[in-house]
Amino acid sequence: xxxxxxxxxxxxxxxxxxxxxxxxxxxxxxxxxxxxxxxxxxxxxxxxxxxxxxxxxxxxxxxxxxxxxxxxxxxxxxxxxxxxxxxxxxxxxxxxxxxxxxxxxxxxxxxxxxxxxxxxxxxxxxxxxxxxxxxxxxxxxxxxxxxxxxxxxxxxxxxxxxxxxxxxxxxxxxxxxxxxxxxxxxxxxxxxxxxxxxxxxxxxxxxxxxxxxxxxxxxxxxxxxxxxxxxxxxxxxxxxxxxxxxxxxxxxxxxxxxxxxxxxxxxxxxxxxxxxxxxxxxxxxxxxxxxxxxxxxxxxxxxxxxxxxxxxxxxxxxxxxxxxxxxxxxxxxx
Amino acid sequence: xxxxxxxxxxxxxxxxxxxxxxxxxxxxxxxxxxxxxxxxxxxxxxxxxxxxxxxxxxxxxxxxxxxxxxxxxxxxxxxxxxxxxxxxxxxxxxxxxxxxxxxxxxxxxxxxxxxxxxxxxxxxxxxxxxxxxxxxxxxxxxxxxxxxxxxxxxxxxxxxxxxxxxxxxxxxxxxxxxxxxxxxxxxxxxxxxxxxxxxxxxxxxxxxxxxxxxxxxxxxxxxxxxxxxxxxxxxxxxxxxxxxxxxxxxxxxxxxxxxxxxxxxxxxxxxxxxxxxxxxxxxxxxxxxxxxxxxxxxxxxxxxxxxxxxxxxxxxxxxxxxxxxxxxxxxxxxxxxxxxxxxxxxxxxxxxxxxxxxxxxxxxxxxxxxxxxxxxxxxxxxxxxxxxxxxxxxxxxxxxxxxxxxxxxxxxxxxxxxxxxxxxxxxxxxxxxxxxxxxxxxxxxxxxxxxxxxxxxxxxxxxxxxxxxxxxxxxxxxxxxxxxxxxxxxxxxxxxxxxxxxxxxxxxxxxxxxxxxxxxxxxxxxxxxxxxxx
Numbered sequence: 001x002x003x004x005x006x007x008x009x010x011x012x013x014x015x016x017x018x019x020x021x022x023x024x025x026x027x028x029x030x031x032x033x034x035x036x037x038x039x040x041x042x043x044x045x046x047x048x049x050x051x052x053x054x055x056x057x058x059x060x061x062x063x064x065x066x067x068x069x070x071x072x073x074x075x076x077x078x079x080x081x082x083x084x085x086x087x088x089x090x091x092x093x094x095x096x097x098x099x100x101x102x103x104x105x106x107x108x109x110x111x112x113x114x115x116x117x118x119x120x121x122x123x124x125x126x127x128x129x130x131x132x133x134x135x136x137x138x139x140x141x142x143x144x145x146x147x148x149x150x151x152x153x154x155x156x157x158x159x160x161x162x163x164x165x166x167x168x169x170x171x172x173x174x175x176x177x178x179x180x181x182x183x184x185x186x187x188x189x190x191x192x193x194x195x196x197x198x199x200x201x202x203x204x205x206x207x208x209x210x211x212x213x214x215x216x217x218x219x220x221x222x223x224x225x226x227x228x229x230x231x232x233x234x235x236x237x238x239x240x241x242x243x244x245x246x247x248x249x250x251x252x253x254x255x256x257x258x259x260x261x262x263x264x265x266x267x268x269x270x271x272x273x274x275x276x277x278x279x280x281x282x283x284x285x286x287x288x289x290x291x292x293x294x295x296x297x298x299x300x301x302x303x304x305x306x307x308x309x310x311x312x313x314x315x316x317x318x319x320x321x322x323x324x325x326x327x328x329x330x331x332x333x334x
Numbered sequence: 335x336x337x338x339x340x341x342x343x344x345x346x347x348x349x350x351x352x353x354x355x356x357x358x359x360x361x362x363x364x365x366x367x368x369x370x371x372x373x374x375x376x377x378x379x380x381x382x383x384x385x386x387x388x389x390x391x392x393x394x395x396x397x398x399x400x401x402x403x404x405x406x407x408x409x410x411x412x413x414x415x416x417x418x419x420x421x422x423x424x425x426x427x428x429x430x431x432x433x434x435x436x437x438x439x440x441x442x443x444x445x446x447x448x449x450x451x452x453x454x455x456x457x458x459x460x461x462x463x464x465x466x467x468x469x470x471x472x473x474x475x476x477x478x479x480x481x482x483x484x485x486x487x488x489x490x491x492x493x494x495x496x497x498x499x500x501x502x503x504x505x506x507x508x509x510x511x512x513x514x515x516x517x518x519x520x521x522x523x524x525x526x527x528x529x530x531x532x533x534x535x536x537x538x539x540x541x542x543x544x545x546x547x548x549x550x551x552x553x554x555x556x557x558x559x560x561x562x563x564x565x566x567x568x569x570x571x572x573x574x575x576x577x578x579x580x581x582x583x584x585x586x587x588x589x590x591x592x593x594x595x596x597x598x599x600x601x602x603x604x605x606x607x608x609x610x611x612x613x614x615x616x617x618x619x620x621x622x623x624x625x626x627x628x629x630x631x632x633x634x635x636x637x638x639x640x641x642x643x644x645x646x647x648x649x650x651x652x653x654x655x656x657x658x659x660x661x662x663x664x665x666x667x668x669x670x671x672x673x674x675x676x677x678x679x680x681x682x683x684x685x686x687x688x689x690x691x692x693x694x695x696x697x698x699x700x701x702x703x704x705x706x707x708x709x710x711x712x713x714x715x716x717x718x719x720x721x722x723x724x725x726x727x728x729x730x731x732x733x734x735x736x737x738x739x740x741x742x743x744x745x746x747x748x749x750x751x752x753x754x755x756x757x758x759x760x761x762x763x764x765x766x767x768x769x770x771x772x773x774x775x776x777x778x779x780x781x782x783x784x785x786x787x788x789x790x791x792x793x794x795x796x797x798x799x800x801x802x803x804x805x806x807x808x809x810x811x812x813x814x815x816x817x818x819x820x821x822x823x824x825x826x827x828x829x830x831x832x833x834x835x836x837x838x839x840x841x842x843x844x845x846x847x848x849x850x851x852x853x854x855x856x857x858x859x860x861x862x863x864x865x866x867x868x
Contacts, residue, residue: 032743039743041386041463049462056520085549086379087533095549151582159590166592167578168551279579284550288579292376292550297743 003325010321014314018307022074025306026067029299036297040083057081070300074307080300084293089304092289097308098179099169100278100285104270106182106201107209108263115213116259119220120247126225134217141214147276150207154280157203167282170200204281208274212266216259223255256327264320268313272305367866369570369846371859372578372587372596376550381532382505383454384463388597391856392575396555398505398538401432401451402498404768404854406863411622411768411854412674413499417446417506417539427493427808434484438562440508440539448486452478453509455488461527468500468767493808495817496769502854503767508537541862542573552576555861568865588614588841594866595842595849595859602660605839613844620663621838622670622765622853624773626830627708627724628789630759632752635704640697642828645758646683647690648727649831658719665832667825668773672835672853675770677818680825682832690731701732709748709756712739717760720833724758750784752791759789762836768854770817775801778824790829797823 037053054060057080058069070080079089122134158166173181175188182201185194227233228251236246275287286305293301373389382394403416415421418432438446455478458466472490479487490497512528519526528537536544541563542555555573557565565571576593578584581604587593589611600608609616627649635641655664663671667680694701708724710717718739725735738756740748748754766772779801782788797820804816825832838851840858845867851858 035743035747038746049466052462084376084378086381086384086529092549147580151580154583154586159586166587166590167576167583280583282551282576282578282580282583284548288550 006325007322010318014311014318017314018311021310022071022303022307023067025303026070027063029302030063030066032297036083036299039297070303074304079304082293082298082301084296084298084301089300092301093286093304093308094179096284096286096289099283100271100274100287101312102180102182103201103204103208103274103278103283103285104267105180106205107270108212108267110205110209111212111216111266112263114209115216116220116252119217120224120252122217122221123224123228124247126221131221134221138214138218141210141217144210145276146207146211147280149210150204150277150280153203153207164203165200168200169283170196173197204277204283207280208270208277212262212270215262215266219259219262220252220255223258224251227251227255253327257324260320260323260327264317267316268309271312271316272309366571367568368572368574369595369861369864369866370574370576370587370593371861372576372584372593374577374579374581374584374597374599376577377547377553377575378549379532380536380544380547380553381529382464382507382538383458383461383466386464388856389577392859393536393544393553394505395540395856395860396542396573396862397536397540397544398507399438399446399540400503400505401501404502404852404857406850406852406857406860409850409852410674411499411502411852411857413502413768417451418501421498423498423808425808427806428490430488430490430497431481432486432488434486435562436484438539439560440511441536441543441558442508442511443560444508444510446506446508446539447483448480449483450506450509451486452480454507455504457507457512457524457527458504460521460524465500465503465767468496468503472497493806495805495807495813496767496771499768502857506539508539511535511537541860550577561862563862566865568867570861570864570866573861588843591843593843594846595840597859598838598840600839600841602839605841608841614841615844615846616839616841617849617851618661619838619851619853620670620672621836622673623836623838624665624668624670624763624832625659625662625720625834625836626665626668626761626763626832627720628759628761628830629828630752630755630757630789630791631793631827631829632791633755633757635697635699636706636757638697639827640693641699641704643683644690644693644697644731645724645728645733646828646831647686647693648731648733649683649724649833650685650727651683651833652685654720654723654833658716658723659834659836662834662836665835667821667832668777668830669770669821670765670773670835670853673765673770673773675814675817677821679818680821682825683828685727687730694731694733702734703732705734705736706757708735708737708758708760709745710737710739710760711742711745713742714760714762720760724831746786749786749789752783755789755791758831759786761786761789763787764855765853770814771805774817774820774824775805778820778829792824792827792829794823794827797827 038050041049041053058066073080077090082089082092085092118134122131125131154166157164169181173184173188173190173193175184177184177187181197182194185197233246233251236250272287274285275291278285278288290305293305375387375389377389377393378387379385379390380393382398385391385394399417401416401418402413404411405414417435417438419435421430421432423430434448434451440446456475459470459473459475472492472494473488477489479489481487512531515528515531516525517530519529521527541558541561543558544553545556546554553575555575557571578587581600584596584600585604585608588596588608605616608614629636629642631637651664655662666682667677669676708721710721721737725737728735745759748756766776776782777787778792779798780793783791800816800820800823804813804820807813807816842849846864847867848864849858850863
């Protein structure tokens with residue numbers, strides 16, 4: 001199978017997944033107890049008010065008809081009216097999703113940029129000081145709840161030392177292209193805005209990254225130790241190849257497969273589960289929006305968030321599968 | 335940074351004369367006074383006629399003017415003149431005529447007139463959102479008449495006691511600005527009735543203009559220099575209204591002086607902690623909230639008055655106040671004690687196990703005969719503690735209590751029918767409009783059955799008649815007498831165990847002056863009232 005066919009086939013697999021997800025979440029959102037319209041209109045709303053809004057939203061129609069109307073709208077980018085924000089959910093997604101995407105992407109970047117070298121160092125210095133330190137750091141990173149770490153960081157770096165801003169995303173850059181403040185600052189050629197956005201991003205992204213960072217570090221360590229014991233590594237060392245060349249060109253690539261799986265899963269997971277960190281730092285992201293929608297039974301919001309996160313999950317996994325082929329040619333497109 | 339220049343009372347007076355107003359409007363301050371307020375729930379809408387929750391009401395109160403205003407200066411929620419400088423009520427209570435203050439300007443620069451008032455009421459009634467239900471029983475679109483540029487008249491279908499105070503929640507909008515910016519929508523010629531415009535702009539005449547609004551993070555308000563009540567040095571000229579969900583973060587922001595005031599939704603232990611922090615004031619006031627245990631009077635065995643009385647006597651009120659609702663006032667009847675019209679003569683129950691046992695026996699039940707269901711809202715753990723207390727109290731008289739936590743939407747669903755409503759439900763109920771009618775007619779007239787406020791399904795023909803007479807009474811004295819009578823009748827029938835009027839708490843830095851709480855939701859966070867001592 002060539003690459004194009006593989007890519008096409010994997011991409012097409014996403015469609016039934018999302019279709020199934022949309023049916024599932026649509027049905028679940030409609031059958032859970034409680035009347036979202038009454039909740040949205042305020043508890044003193046009259047029966048007439050409630051009925052009027054139910055009609056407007058098509059909730060008086062059969063469930064199947066409601067689903068197809070929703071589906072037809074979603075394909076056109078219309079995700080329905082939000083009972084919480086009183087506007088189209090698509091507009092909410094445009095506002096909230098970039099914040100989460102930026103936060104999660106930077107968190108993943110930190111996990112890789114910090115986790116991989118530390119993992120290598122622990123493997124190369126196995127059972128020595130750096131390895132012991134990395135073991136403790138990994139243990140803390142996995143065991144420490146993200147939100148608690150977030151509060152500690154906030155107290156230390158914002159409240160006591162005043163190094164970083166306590167909450168928020170900071171002022172929006174002068175140009176709005178992607179909604180990602182770092183990217184938009186660069187598009188506007190405003191390094192000051194880039195630096196400001198980075199300062200606001202630093203604590204939440206780090207707090208979010210710590211769990212994944214610890215996992216990456218341990219997986220790289222384990223993978224590297226295993227690879228270092230293999231014959232090809234011994235042969236390379238016997239030929240007198242420089243250690244860095246052996247580590248980075250041969251061993252790391254082979255040790256990276258398991259890490260890639262974790263990175264793919266973590267990326268998707270964090271997109272939908274950054275809520276606690278977003279709550280601590282008042283970060284206006286999709287998880288924040290999704291939990292609010294869930295609390296107030298804003299079903300159109302819940303459905304849209306689930307579909308967006310599902311789609312992101314599927315795309316990240318597709319990207320991971322493609323990368324597998326790069327790091328391990330044996331699995332290429334089989 | 336923009337700077338306000340020269341507080342000039344003389345200049346203000348000149349402007350007053352120039353525009354022909356009776357107020358002392360306009361002006362400038364020597365410097366910007368900024369203020370940061372932290373709220374733990376998002377502002378769902380800045381349309382003042384769609385607002386129902388506290389944060390949305392904060393935006394309405396600061397961006398718009400209501401026709402009348404709670405008399406905060408005298409510590410009461412009774413209405414005083416505001417946009418309306420005076421009014422008359424016809425003897426039959428069906429016609430209210432208001433004189434509109436001259437020289438009030440919208441943020442667009444145009445003068446507010448009777449035309450805007452009438453148009454705003456029609457909009458409120460037609461969009462059927464927000465507090466529409468306060469006015470809809472007695473007003474239809476078109477029944478608000480413009481008499482002249484500064485006189486407007488409301489012709490009511492019937493006399494209606496809460497009408498005048500309800501107008502504290504009626505915000506006046508700039509008709510011309512909205513009609514010039516209509517988008518297609520469900521209201522015929524009026525399109526979306528300004529919904530799209532009000533996504534990004536305000537159309538008010540209030541003390542502040544909206545500079546920026548990001549739904550989930552921040553709203554920035556700046557002082558409107560031409561505000562008709564004028565400005566004094568030290569008043570707040572710029573407000574950053576931030577949304578922060580996490581309690582720990584909220585406390586950190588206040589302690590680090592990044593926030594000047596934080597909202598009422600922190601937990602009691604957090605307020606206790608803030609009380610100990612230097613430079614922070616925790617203001618506590620009796621609220622106009624009632625916490626009660628609604629008993630379903632249509633569901634056996636609670637359809638028997640003696641069983642309800644037995645439960646009311648079994649409950650340990652003092653323990654509930656001392657150990658669970660720390661600092662609260664014990665509730666005395668359905669009306670919170672600080673609401674004007676509360677009747678101190680209302681019958682009050684106390685903890686008396688012997689009496690409870692006796693009443694249960696008189697009702698024909700032996701210990702072990704009864705099992706009741708108690709439902710608490712699962713997001714409010716305090717209600718579970720009350721359930722556990724009641725469970726142990728009822729055990730003493732031989733009644734078993736099953737305790738279930740349920741999500742709020744599910745509680746609402748169960749409240750729609752007497753058959754599905756639990757025996758006992760724990761409910762917090764805040765005054766819905768600034769009138770005693772809210773906690774009498776609004777909770778015990780059969781018209782409210784099917785809502786969470788009426789999970790007792792209370793029915794007493796005599797009390798219903800008194801409530802209806804009270805609502806229709808045009809004479810305020812007679813009106814209050816009837817509401818007082820109704821309170822006694824209701825409390826005698828024990829449709830609820832009235833537990834507590836909890837404390838309202840809010841925390842701010844000690845250099846913030848002018849905070850006033852009168853009970854009406856949102857009106858305590860009127861930034862215009864605050865000054866900062868630097």
